[in-house]
Amino acid sequence: MIPKSVEQISDQAIAIKWDDESESVFFAEKVRGQCPCATCKDEEKPKENPFKILKANPNNVFFRNWEMIGRYAIRFSFSDGHNAGIYTFEHLKEIGE
Numbered sequence: 001m002i003p004k005s006v007e008q009i010s011d012q013a014i015a016i017k018w019d020d021e022s023e024s025v026f027f028a029e030k031v032r033g034q035c036p037c038a039t040c041k042d043e044e045k046p047k048e049n050p051f052k053i054l055k056a057n058p059n060n061v062f063f064r065n066w067e068m069i070g071r072y073a074i075r076f077s078f079s080d081g082h083n084a085g086i087y088t089f090e091h092l093k094e095i096g097e
Contacts, residue, residue, distance in 0.1 A: 001089050002071065011062035011079075016092065024096025028062045032078050034095050035085035 005017045014026045064077040069086050077083040 001093055003074075003089065006066065006068075006074070008063060008066070011064075014063060014066065014076075016096065018093070024093065026092065026096055028076075028078065029060075030095065030097075031063075031076060031087070032061045032080070032082065034091075035082065036087060036091060037084040039084060 002019045003016045004019050007015045009015055009025070012028050014031075015023060016026070017023050060079075061082075062079045064079055064083075066074055066076045069075050073086045073088045074092065075083060075086050
């Protein structure tokens with residue numbers, strides 16, 4: 001599945017039209033909360049250190065920009081400064097609305 005077009009509707013939403021003619025809308029808070037990067041995935045694992053600094057709340061984040069990564073993924077930059085996640089098209093299709 002490959003995007004035919006990607007359109008930033010607002011700072012909170014991005015729409016993707018897929019090559020199968022379906023369309024998905026992505027909201028910044030949800031996409032940020034589903035970040036697949038190693039740092040975010042590591043934060044989901046229980047830690048023994050009770051003084052660990054918790055992950056920033058993804059609420060009230062918005063898209064700063066985005067870029068295509070080859071022919072398989074998109075990297076989003078968020079208002080909280082995070083941009084390490086590489087969202088494969090397959091992952092995006094799963095989390096889209």
